[in-house]
Amino acid sequence: MPSLEINSPRDSDTELDSKPGPNNAPCNKTSDDVITEKPREAIHQFPDGGAKAWLVVVGCWCTSFASFGYINSFGVYETYYLQTFLAGYSPSDVAWIGSIQTFAQFSATLIGGPIMDRHGPMIIIWPCSLLLVVAMMLTSLCTEFYQFLLCQGILIGVCSGLIFAPALSVVGHYFSKKRALAMALASTGSPVGGVIYPVVMTNFLQNPSLGFAWGQRVCGFLSLFLLAIASVFIRPTAIRRQGKFILLEAFLKPAYSLQVAALFMVTLGLWTPYFYLARYGVENGMEPGLASYLFALLNAGSFVGRVLGGVVAHHVGQFNIITSACFSSAILLFCWLRIHSTAELIVLSFLFGASSGIVIALMMSTIAHTADHPSKIGTYVGMSTFVIGLAGLAGTPITGALINTYQGYTQGIIFSATITMTGALIFSLVRYIHAKKQLFA
Numbered sequence: 001m002p003s004l005e006i007n008s009p010r011d012s013d014t015e016l017d018s019k020p021g022p023n024n025a026p027c028n029k030t031s032d033d034v035i036t037e038k039p040r041e042a043i044h045q046f047p048d049g050g051a052k053a054w055l056v057v058v059g060c061w062c063t064s065f066a067s068f069g070y071i072n073s074f075g076v077y078e079t080y081y082l083q084t085f086l087a088g089y090s091p092s093d094v095a096w097i098g099s100i101q102t103f104a105q106f107s108a109t110l111i112g113g114p115i116m117d118r119h120g121p122m123i124i125i126w127p128c129s130l131l132l133v134v135a136m137m138l139t140s141l142c143t144e145f146y147q148f149l150l151c152q153g154i155l156i157g158v159c160s161g162l163i164f165a166p167a168l169s170v171v172g173h174y175f176s177k178k179r180a181l182a183m184a185l186a187s188t189g190s191p192v193g194g195v196i197y198p199v200v201m202t203n204f205l206q207n208p209s210l211g212f213a214w215g216q217r218v219c220g221f222l223s224l225f226l227l228a229i230a231s232v233f234i235r236p237t238a239i240r241r242q243g244k245f246i247l248l249e250a251f252l253k254p255a256y257s258l259q260v261a262a263l264f265m266v267t268l269g270l271w272t273p274y275f276y277l278a279r280y281g282v283e284n285g286m287e288p289g290l291a292s293y294l295f296a297l298l299n300a301g302s303f304v305g306r307v308l309g310g311v312v313a314h315h316v317g318q319f320n321i322i323t324s325a326c327f328s329s330a331i332l333l334f335c336w337l338r339i340h341s342t343a344e345l346i347v348l349s350f351l352f353g354a355s356s357g358i359v360i361a362l363m364m365s366t367i368a369h370t371a372d373h374p375s376k377i378g379t380y381v382g383m384s385t386f387v388i389g390l391a392g393l394a395g396t397p398i399t400g401a402l403i404n405t406y407q408g409y410t411q412g413i414i415f416s417a418t419i420t421m422t423g424a425l426i427f428s429l430v431r432y433i434h435a436k437k438q439l440f441a
Contacts (some may be wrong), residue, residue, distance in 0.1 A: 069193015
């Protein structure tokens with residue numbers, strides 16, 4: 001099995017744990033000297049495969065399932081809450097639970113990413129895995145809005161972000177040429193979880209003798225099992241950095257800052273179907289039980305999109321694929337304006353799941369690609385997802401407010417489609433800046 005070696009020593013911003021040179025002599029060159037003498041791939045030797053590297057991907061897949069997969073299932077919870085516990089609240093009010101959950105997950109990476117870069121992933125993954133399961137169990141006891149907001153919105157969201165970001169970042173330590181493929185495959189746990197959790201909850205909710213509480217507890221036990229596997233399979237590397245906790249100079253790089261801006265705009269509109277498509281289906285004549293399965297279809301499409309996106313990106317270029325997926329997502333949102341029948345909604349769910357899945361799967365890989373050293377990947381990912389999380393916080397409540405104000409979905413869909421298209425246009429500029437003369441990038 002190839003080993004992961006780091007021959008680039010300390011600089012003012014990134015200090016690595018000292019390693020002896022090939023003859024047990026310390027490396028005394030500065031980082032800048034090494035970079036001018038050798039290309040990046042020669043400085044950092046990545047396994048790009050092997051049992052240990054792929055087991056890390058499996059472990060990250062489990063964290064993706066238990067974190068993003070659960071959060072992607074909020075649509076089925078929102079539909080149920082509006083019919084039961086929170087019937088007196090508006091869709092915009094209830095959407096705040098899911099939005100804060102998404103924001104908490106993304107913003108937590110601002111802390112989790114740098115800690116992972118400095119101390120490795122396990123110092124975060126082990127305790128936060130336990131806290132995530134506890135939060136899921138507490139949610140099964142909730143009945144009031146503030147209780148759902150605290151347990152499901154804040155606690156589950158924060159723990160999910162603190163688990164997933166370090167797990168995904170350490171994948172970048174094991175892969176370079178295959179990084180987009182590895183990260184995309186690791187992220188497929190999210191749509192699989194987004195299929196399984198809604199199916200579990202829907203079946204329990206339809207059984208009066210079991211109901212919401214036991215459905216939520218079963219989801220908690222499933223998460224516990226998966227996170228236990230992740231704690232065994234995810235293995236840290238020797239890559240560490242010291243120096244600054246946050247690397248704000250990354251925003252001086254156009255390929256990084258414009259990419260964050262593009263993903264911010266896309267995220268403002270991307271989550272709308274995940275929150276409102278089922279309710280839209282019910283109001284257009286779908287049976288409530290069938291409408292709840294639209295979330296499963298969204299996530300099934302997302303799974304297909306992530307796998308195909310990762311495979312194709314390995315050959316065609318990850319920036320090309322994610323830019324195309326942003327445009328496709330915006331176009332599908334515009335198409336939603338003319339879709340009303342059950343069959344059309346089913347097709348839209350799958351196709352939008354596929355296009356949005358590509359965006360979600362590759363965004364962290366393209367962000368990681370802008371880092372000039374693997375010891376900075378966690379921090380780069382953490383800073384970007386914090387900013388993107390602000391969009392996750394605002395996007396669906398804005399859409400919910402538009403739906404509530406105009407008593408219909410047209411204005412909300414137009415907002416989501418337009419803002420997503422704006423992000424796609426910005427990503428086109430990022431693609432040009434990243435590799436002006438390279439076709440497959």
